[in-house]
Amino acid sequence: MTSTTKLSAGARWIAGISTAALIAGAAFFTAPEDNGGAQATTAPATAAPAPVGVTIARPHVRDIVEWDEYLGRFEAIEEVEVRARVSGYLEEILFEDGQIVQQGDVLFRIDPRPLQAVVAERTAQSAQAGSRVKLAETELERAAYLRDRGHVSQSVYDQRLQTLEAARADLAAAGAALERARLDLDFTIVRAPVTGRISRDFVSVGNLVSGGSPGATLLTNIVSLDPIHFVFEASEAEYLKYQRLSQQGTRPSSRDAANPVKVRLVDEDTYDHAGRMDFVDNHVDRASGTILGRAIFDNPDHLLTPGLFGRLQLVASNAHPAVLLQDAAILTDQGSKYVWVVDGTSRTERRTVTLGPIVDGLRVVRSGLTAEDDVVVLGLQRVRDGVLVAHQPQKGEDGEPARILAAR
Incomplete structure (x- = not known):
């Protein structure tokens, strides 16, 4: 028991000596060097930020024709x-709903029998009026003969003349009534x-239809298809732009x-x-501030x-x-485009641009860029003003550096 206690005490002593030696060695290696009595201090070096990787391309420059875009609707040139x-009972419908019809095609038949009777009546009345004319002519001739021989007075002759007139x-009235009756009979064929293209029939066979008045029965409607109109509205500013161009001689009105x-x-x-x-309409609408325009298109199919x-x-x-x-290269900041x-030093610069319409899938840049500017087209989310970039050109279909790729 006594020997074990002595051994443990000796081990503790050896361990203490070893720990002291380790502390002294660490102090030696970490102590600052004495350089002429002055301590040398070291500061960690700040690494430069890595360049931001982007893809660039130069704008595409070519001759274009600009087009303005409008939303509108097609309208039939003729809609009837x-x-x-x-008036009469509808007797027959002679078309299929929605088919193409030609001018003059028979669409409906209205029962003609009542109007046939009216024509017969007006014909008889016209014949009666004709016979009265013949009688009046005969009596006038007789009165003229007797007047010349002094057997009747001038007043009798005048009465016969008035009767003839x-x-x-x-x-003439009977003839006009007969013509009207014949027209009405013709109108029984619609x-x-x-x-x-015709719509559906709005009235079925057997119904009584009314005609000859503003509230006449609507039977169907027809819209022409070829050619066809397209109507749209342009703003007051656009209308003035076109007028200015016309006055300058650069674009006719x-x-x-x-x-x-x-149109698409x-x-x-x-x-x-x-x-x-x-x-183009003759006035700007006061309520909307727009003016109506209309185009025409062939529509054979x-x-x-x-x-x-x-x-x-x-x-x-x-x-x-x-x-x-x-368009993907153009950004927006509070209404301005840039x-x-x-x-030349591979640093980015923010450039404000003025834009025009889209032509063949590309945006027209009216000001702010030249054909020799290198524009960032990919990696935009990592770019800030003045940042150093590592850039590579946008590739064309042949793998060679290309300008802005035109839409195909």
């Missing part, structure tokens, strides 16, 4: 409500007034020239339907239908050189 012109007037237009439908990505302007919405592009300029940039441009 087919109404009964005479009244009979002739009655004959024909298509225009060529186009759509009132005087059939300026070209293009809601399910289309390109403007495949070509047309021309054919009307009847794809364009009255009521369809579409987007119209109206030519807004003659061909001129323009700077084009993809891009990031890389300068």
